[in-house]
Amino acid sequence: MDLKSQIRAFITKNFYVPDGATIADEASLLDQGVIDSTGVLEVIGFLEDNFHLQIEDTEMLPENLDSIDRLTAFVERKRGASPLPE
Amino acid sequence: MRSAFPQLQDYLALSAQRFPDKIALVCGARRVSYREIEESSNALAGGLAARGVVRGDRVIIFADNTVETVVAFWAALKANAVAVLVNPLTKADRLRYLLADCRPTALITDGHLEGVWKGVAGAPHLKALVVSGRVNPVLRAGLSTLAAFDELLAEGVSQPSPPSLNIDIDLASIVYTSGSTGDPKGVMLTHRNMLTAATSISSYLGILEDDVILNTLPLAFDYGLYQMIMAFRQGARLVLERSFTYIAEVLKVASAERITGLPGVPTIFAILAEMKSLDKFDLSSVRFVTNTAAALSLKHIDFLKQAFPCARIYSMYGLTECKRCTYLPPVDIERKPTSVGIAIPNTEVWVVDDQGNRVGPGVVGQLVVRGATVMKGYWEKPEATARKLKPGLLPGEQVLWTGDYCKMDEEGYVYFMGRMDDIIKSRGEKVAPKEVENVLVSLSGIREAAVIGVPDDLLGEAVKAFVVLEEGAQLTAKEIQNYCQSKLENFKVPKVVEFMAELPKTDTGKVKKTGLQ
Numbered sequence: 001m002d003l004k005s006q007i008r009a010f011i012t013k014n015f016y017v018p019d020g021a022t023i024a025d026e027a028s029l030l031d032q033g034v035i036d037s038t039g040v041l042e043v044i045g046f047l048e049d050n051f052h053l054q055i056e057d058t059e060m061l062p063e064n065l066d067s068i069d070r071l072t073a074f075v076e077r078k079r080g081a082s083p084l085p086e
Numbered sequence: 087m088r089s090a091f092p093q094l095q096d097y098l099a100l101s102a103q104r105f106p107d108k109i110a111l112v113c114g115a116r117r118v119s120y121r122e123i124e125e126s127s128n129a130l131a132g133g134l135a136a137r138g139v140v141r142g143d144r145v146i147i148f149a150d151n152t153v154e155t156v157v158a159f160w161a162a163l164k165a166n167a168v169a170v171l172v173n174p175l176t177k178a179d180r181l182r183y184l185l186a187d188c189r190p191t192a193l194i195t196d197g198h199l200e201g202v203w204k205g206v207a208g209a210p211h212l213k214a215l216v217v218s219g220r221v222n223p224v225l226r227a228g229l230s231t232l233a234a235f236d237e238l239l240a241e242g243v244s245q246p247s248p249p250s251l252n253i254d255i256d257l258a259s260i261v262y263t264s265g266s267t268g269d270p271k272g273v274m275l276t277h278r279n280m281l282t283a284a285t286s287i288s289s290y291l292g293i294l295e296d297d298v299i300l301n302t303l304p305l306a307f308d309y310g311l312y313q314m315i316m317a318f319r320q321g322a323r324l325v326l327e328r329s330f331t332y333i334a335e336v337l338k339v340a341s342a343e344r345i346t347g348l349p350g351v352p353t354i355f356a357i358l359a360e361m362k363s364l365d366k367f368d369l370s371s372v373r374f375v376t377n378t379a380a381a382l383s384l385k386h387i388d389f390l391k392q393a394f395p396c397a398r399i400y401s402m403y404g405l406t407e408c409k410r411c412t413y414l415p416p417v418d419i420e421r422k423p424t425s426v427g428i429a430i431p432n433t434e435v436w437v438v439d440d441q442g443n444r445v446g447p448g449v450v451g452q453l454v455v456r457g458a459t460v461m462k463g464y465w466e467k468p469e470a471t472a473r474k475l476k477p478g479l480l481p482g483e484q485v486l487w488t489g490d491y492c493k494m495d496e497e498g499y500v501y502f503m504g505r506m507d508d509i510i511k512s513r514g515e516k517v518a519p520k521e522v523e524n525v526l527v528s529l530s531g532i533r534e535a536a537v538i539g540v541p542d543d544l545l546g547e548a549v550k551a552f553v554v555l556e557e558g559a560q561l562t563a564k565e566i567q568n569y570c571q572s573k574l575e576n577f578k579v580p581k582v583v584e585f586m587a588e589l590p591k592t593d594t595g596k597v598k599k600t601g602l603q
Contacts, residue, residue, distance in 0.1 A: 015571070030328065041544075
């Protein structure tokens with residue numbers, strides 16, 4: 001499964017999506033009532049565990065997290081970025 | 087402004103007179119002045135009246151924290167109607183219940199919630215369905231009551247503003263709250279109730295016109311709504327965020343806007359306390375932090391004192407039925423950290439035993455509240471009202487029996503000991519076990535269910551469901567949770583589902599929850 005499909009699968013399986021098959025890649029997860037202030041913590045946990053990322057508090061922004069497209073791009077950016085110097 | 091006998095909307099009118107060009111509201115990229123809110127709400131009130139909304143009608147506002155929601159609240163009052171704000175997380179079944187219960191003549195909502203309200207759009211009592219954001223052209227073509235928000239505003243500009251007909255004992259708002267039977271109850275609040283609560287809370291918080299208050303709580307949650315009312319009462323500024331979800335975004339805005347007031351619930355402070363990089367955001371402008379909905383833990387009080395060294399920290403307690411009962415003066419937070427404080431100004435509280443006799447210091451009993459903030463009753467629920475509103479000190483007066491176990495110390499400070507009903511407080515929101523159980527057993531395959539609250543660091547209490555499946559039924563916890571999510575607001579969905587062979591019962595066959603954990 002490609003990255004976007006994995007993220008979509010997690011979102012539709014773990015959250016209530018009124019119409020799971022058709023939630024648009026660019027649809028706002030907040031607008032759709034899919035995630036909220038505690039749900040977003042589950043999303044972060046999923047990204048960290050599955051893609052071995054370290055997500056900072058300062059990255060908890062809608063531009064990183066508020067749609068399947070944005071989540072995918074965020075993970076791609078994080079994976080591409082070189083690790084922080086020790 | 088009828089200064090001798092004000093109504094709630096006069097707060098806005100007066101601030102618009104005093105500070106017409108001041109930015110009253112910051113919401114996302116929008117910065118809106120008092121004049122603009124005053125004029126838009128006048129126009130929308132005119133539009134609502136033109137569509138047939140009259141004195142005493144209910145207007146449901148079912149939307150996120152947006153500029154339109156703020157304008158709609160004041161417009162409903164200016165149209166002599168009763169504003170009913172409904173949480174945007176509400177699902178279709180509950181919205182249908184609310185509409186059937188209070189039979190609004192107008193529903194003001196947003197296009198992105200269409201999936202939820204579509205099923206009630208044709209309700210016969212609705213004279214106006216006002217939609218902000220994207221309006222579905224197909225629905226629009228088929229529904230003569232449907233108007234775009236901006237269109238109704240434009241229509242209203244040419245209308246005369248509706249004359250003010252109410253007096254201050256008329257209803258300003260109905261706030262729905264979860265009852266132990268599972269059916270939501272509408273708490274009826276008059277203008278005088280709300281004016282009194284806003285005045286009392288503003289006075290002890292010391293809100294000033296140069297305050298900038300950050301509100302991330304839903305406006306449909308009464309404490310969220312009061313942030314807006316109190317800011318507008320003072321001519322201060324409200325920074326309105328949709329939620330606390332994207333915390334870095336919220337804190338960036340808080341810092342850029344130099345907020346001075348930070349109201350919250352324990353879950354918000356728990357999230358802040360867990361942050362590793364809170365110090366990356368400059369929050370040094372904060373002068374007061376307020377907590378409500380559930381008690382702050384000692385750990386979180388310490389955190390707040392450290393994170394906001396220049397701020398006064400208010401621990402408060404109350405219920406929708408009287409807005410607020412008590413607050414702990416910040417000077418006492420070291421001395422009595424576990425107390426919820428003293429009665430708010432112009433309110434009296436005391437503790438009674440089952441017979442209604444006052445009890446002495448240290449004795450646990452039910453807290454009673456006397457004052458002008460006490461609700462008018464539950465909308466069309468006289469029995470439920472009679473259980474809460476009982477004869478007071480003077481002939482004919484009514485006081486509120488809170489249904490909360492409390493005790494008082496020698497100095498009159500109140501300590502919250504627990505609830506008499508089994509309502510769960512999760513993330514600061516009330517969850518009736520019965521409502522969740524009803525949803526669970528409506529799922530084919532579930533024979534019985536029992537729901538309790540269990541301690542949770544982040545949520546205060548987490549909703550836990552014990553489920554007995556029917557013979558041969560195969561359901562996973564996730565399937566059950568997904569089903570609940572389609573019927574209930576997110577915070578009511580069981581976080582944990584435990585499967586049982588049977589539920590513990592009393593001799594009379596009732597589920598015995600004391601054995602469950």
